[in-house]
Amino acid sequence: MENLSNIKELLGAFKFSGEFEKSTQLHDGHINNTYKFDFRESDGMLNRYLVQEVNTYVFKDYDGLMKNVMGVTEFMQKKVAENGGDTKRECLTVIPTTDGKPYYLDSEGRCWRCYNFIYDTHSCQAVDCAKTFYNAARAFGKFQNMLADYPIDSLSETIPNFHNTVSRFADFKKAVADDLSGRANQVKEEIDFVLAREKDCSVLLDLVAEGKLPLRVTHNDTKLNNVMFDNETNEGICVVDLDTVMPGLSLYDFGDSIRFGANTAAEDEKDVSKVSLSLEYFKAYALGYLSTAGESLTAEEINQLAFSSKLMTLECGMRFLGDFINGDVYFKTEYPEHNLVRSRTQFALVADMEKKMAQMQEAVADCCRELGIEK
Ligand code: GN1
Ligand code: MG
Numbered sequence: 001m002e003n004l005s006n007i008k009e010l011l012g013a014f015k016f017s018g019e020f021e022k023s024t025q026l027h028d029g030h031i032n033n034t035y036k037f038d039f040r041e042s043d044g045m046l047n048r049y050l051v052q053e054v055n056t057y058v059f060k061d062y063d064g065l066m067k068n069v070m071g072v073t074e075f076m077q078k079k080v081a082e083n084g085g086d087t088k089r090e091c092l093t094v095i096p097t098t099d100g101k102p103y104y105l106d107s108e109g110r111c112w113r114c115y116n117f118i119y120d121t122h123s124c125q126a127v128d129c130a131k132t133f134y135n136a137a138r139a140f141g142k143f144q145n146m147l148a149d150y151p152i153d154s155l156s157e158t159i160p161n162f163h164n165t166v167s168r169f170a171d172f173k174k175a176v177a178d179d180l181s182g183r184a185n186q187v188k189e190e191i192d193f194v195l196a197r198e199k200d201c202s203v204l205l206d207l208v209a210e211g212k213l214p215l216r217v218t219h220n221d222t223k224l225n226n227v228m229f230d231n232e233t234n235e236g237i238c239v240v241d242l243d244t245v246m247p248g249l250s251l252y253d254f255g256d257s258i259r260f261g262a263n264t265a266a267e268d269e270k271d272v273s274k275v276s277l278s279l280e281y282f283k284a285y286a287l288g289y290l291s292t293a294g295e296s297l298t299a300e301e302i303n304q305l306a307f308s309s310k311l312m313t314l315e316c317g318m319r320f321l322g323d324f325i326n327g328d329v330y331f332k333t334e335y336p337e338h339n340l341v342r343s344r345t346q347f348a349l350v351a352d353m354e355k356k357m358a359q360m361q362e363a364v365a366d367c368c369r370e371l372g373i374e375k
Helices: 007-011 063-084 130-146 165-178 186-197 203-209 250-261 277-298 300-302 307-324 339-369
Strands: 019-026 033-040 046-054 109-117 216-218 227-230 236-239 246-247
Touching: 046 250, 046 307, 130 216, 130 227, 130 236, 130 250, 130 277, 165 186, 165 307, 186 307, 186 339, 203 307, 216 227, 216 250, 246 250, 250 277, 250 307, 300 307, 307 339
Parallel strands: none
Antiparallel strands: 019 033, 033 046, 046 109, 216 246, 227 236
């Protein structure tokens, strides 16, 4: 029971049902700590919950965050029910604390929350075939559609300027200038790679300022492992990790999915020669996403899908490198160079996307033709 010295306290904190059996830590995310809690009912039935310690260094306004999560989950439950879906499997439900609150502050001031566990599903850490990635795309496209009429002004910005790449670039330059870890001189080549791409950082924001791209309610962390796939059908039935649901661009969601899932190597592959953009996976994702969200997208959004993939990869790379230079204060790491390794894979992927940009654009155009989308 790693890190769970406060298990007794937690067991009394939430409205769990049944007799506690065990907790198991899951190691998926880079930010929060996640555990499965198993309980047994007197009739032998298993009750499983997902308990998470919210990282309050990253999410300073955890109260605003949980208000967003409550609002979004309740909204989605209604939508799923209206469409005749299964509210226990197709959306998350927050399990309240024993005194009816959405989160629990423990005696050390740490913030905990609890979700229903989604049975008979699995998550994927890497794309195994194009169909899986297509299914993930359909899930994220549906998610965006489901939240299309969510009251956008009611959402707090859980992390201000999360995908504002101009502000990310400024943060990056500050990290280099401050050089808190003294590591900047080891990574000059990587720093130069970022600095040479300053112009890319403002492309989407300029289009927003010109009124050419709409703000939408977006997920903002569309990694493959944030989709739960049905064990039988392999369809993406539920999108999880709602911490960064905020006003954003559809392009952030599209691009971030490609960054992670269309890479032929893992995000932290040490051998960068294995890193490349799979055009097959790119096209599969574009097809899945356009087949669910395509109708509601504008021509300019579709026009920027390929570029947004490169931009989100560059942004993530500069965040990893910036964190390496800051001394690994944000992302969890397993070894001292981990963030540097992660940033190198992102930059190798950016470089490969730059070579393949015309083919990526062509793949989007093919998908639009296949789906009869004319904008
Ligand atoms: C973090 O924790 P996880 O893996 O869901 C990060 C994302 C990054 C991602 C990189 C709140 O997400 O923005 O793209 O790592 N989440 C936050 O793998 O910063
Ligand atoms: Mg996640």
